[in-house]
Amino acid sequence: MSTKRKESPTKKSAADPADPVEKSSTIRFAATLESIGPRTILRLPDAASTALPSRGQVAVHGTLAGQTFETVIEPDGEFGHWMNVDAQLRKATRAAPGSEVKVEITPTKDWPEPVVPPDLADALSTAPSEVQSLWSTITPMARWEWVRWVNETKNLETRQRRVEVSLSKMSSGKRRPCCFNLASCTDPELARSGKLPRS
Numbered sequence: 001m002s003t004k005r006k007e008s009p010t011k012k013s014a015a016d017p018a019d020p021v022e023k024s025s026t027i028r029f030a031a032t033l034e035s036i037g038p039r040t041i042l043r044l045p046d047a048a049s050t051a052l053p054s055r056g057q058v059a060v061h062g063t064l065a066g067q068t069f070e071t072v073i074e075p076d077g078e079f080g081h082w083m084n085v086d087a088q089l090r091k092a093t094r095a096a097p098g099s100e101v102k103v104e105i106t107p108t109k110d111w112p113e114p115v116v117p118p119d120l121a122d123a124l125s126t127a128p129s130e131v132q133s134l135w136s137t138i139t140p141m142a143r144w145e146w147v148r149w150v151n152e153t154k155n156l157e158t159r160q161r162r163v164e165v166s167l168s169k170m171s172s173g174k175r176r177p178c179c180f181n182l183a184s185c186t187d188p189e190l191a192r193s194g195k196l197p198r199s
Helices: 046-050 087-093 118-125 129-137 140-151 156-171
Strands: 027-036 039-043 058-064 067-075 081-084 100-107
Touching: 027 046, 067 087, 118 129, 118 140, 118 156, 129 156, 140 156
Parallel strands: none
Antiparallel strands: 027 039, 027 100, 039 081, 058 067, 058 100, 067 081
């Protein structure tokens, strides 16, 4: 997952880091960047995570150290949340692991498009027309859910089976995968037993 910066709007004042999260559509907090392997992440404080509308993935736009971005906040597998801080945003903010930054995020219904993994993309490209039509008409949020369900496993056989099942479900009109817990389904690149490890 990567963040996408936008042109900076008029900057709002950030809440004092000691203040509780405001009970409004905009959530303000301070947090320290950390690294897990090659990735730089920001783990949301409990109060900020609790203020989000879902225990699973949440699309947001906001500012980090005054720089605007849009991304999808990830669950950590323990009913909390975190976000990826990509190289572009780190460069713009001059922030690095260990830096404390002020953050404002606002949940939005306008989800960015997910990065579709090659195996699922290849299967979709040769799928029957009704599957391709459904894929193009479902919401970006629903596409994120299909991608996450496929990506959830690192086992190649299980993954191949999930690609096949995804197409089968879509061919019968299913717009979302079912029977998996979005709150316990974090980025498999970083997850250990479905949970984001501590740095």
